[in-house]
Amino acid sequence: MSAAPAQMGGGMKNRIIDDIAGEMVTSINGSNCAQFEAMLKKKKSGGGSKGGGMLKSDPAARARFVDKVAGPLVNKMIDCNLLPGR
16 A cells, blocks of 8 residues: 555655665765765666655655755765766
8 A cells, every 4th residue: 555645644754755865875874985976877867766756746855855865975975076076
């Protein structure tokens, strides 16, 4: 039984966002620079977009996800010299 994102309760939606963000942060923190760069290229080419529809259609879900993932993502990009315009 699968509920559409608009029909999910706030608690359920938050758990899903937290799980997706947690998986991504674990992946970011557990990768070396070569693995991280490959992961970014895969995401850029459209691979592995779990929960993407929910993030695009729900500003609160997007904000929750960004709050959890942005710090580790940018720190890894800095550590690996992967910031745009370098």
